[in-house]
Amino acid sequence: MKIKEVADLVGISVRTLHHYDEIGLLPPEEITESGYRLYSEENIEMLQQILFFKELGFSLKEIKKIISSSSFNRQEALILQRKMLVEKRKRLDKMIVTIDKTIKSGRGEIEMTNEEKFEGINFQDNPYEQEARERWGDSYVDTADKKLRKMSQDEQTDLSERWDMILNKLADLREQPPESREVQETIKEWYEFLNHNFSSYSPDMFYGLGQLYIDDERFTKNIDKHGKGLAEFMSEAMKIFAVNQK
Known part of the structure; x- marks a missing residue:
C-alpha cells in the first residue's frame, strides 16, 4: 500500500x-x-x-x-493490551457515573459526599502497564542469557532433563481434567521452574504464555513432541492456575 x-x-x-x-x-x-x-x-x-x-x-x-526487543511477540502484546484497555474502560465508566452524579448534584437533585466526588478518578498506574514495560525490556532477555551463561555444562544438562521431566509428567496427565489437583500441582512445578531458571513471570504473564503455546505454532510443535495435544492441555491448565492465584 x-x-x-x-x-x-x-x-x-x-x-x-x-x-x-x-x-x-x-x-x-x-x-x-x-x-x-x-x-x-x-x-x-x-x-x-x-x-x-x-x-x-x-x-x-x-x-x-x-x-x-528480541523478546517481543505480537500475540502476547495483544493479550496484554486487551487487559490494559479493559482496565482503562472500567476507570472511564466509573468517571462517567461520577460526572452524571455531579451534574445532578449541581442541579440540587442529589447530595454527594467528598468521597463520591472522586470515584473513578485514580491516578495510580494501570496494573498491567508496568508489566508491559518490563516484559519487552532488554532486561528480560539479558537475565535469562546471563543465567544460562553462568551454568556449567552439567548444570545445563540438568536443566534440560528437568524441563523434559515436567513436560513428560504433564503429558501423562493429559486424560485428567486440567483443573484437577494433580495437574495443577504439576503446572505449579512448571511455573516455579520457569521463574527460577529463566525470568520472573507474574500469574498474568504465565496466563499469556499459555495462550502462546497454542497461538504460536513453534511453541505448539516443540511442546507436542512430548505428547500430541500437550500444548493445548498445558495452555488450559496454565490459565486455571493463573486465575486461581488472584
Missing part, C-alpha cells in the same frame, strides 16, 4: 507516517526509485501495535524500544 492509502485506512496523517519512518519506528517495506513509500502487511500489523500502545499512554520512544 502507498503511504496515502495507509493514512486513509488508519485515519492518521501522511506527516505522522513520515515521522514514524524518520525516527525508525515504522520504516516502509520499500521506497521506490520514484520516492514512493510502500507498506507491507507486516508494516500494517506493526502500525496497529504502535497505535494500541500509543492509546495506552506509551511514548513513541518507549514503543520503539518495546517492538524492537
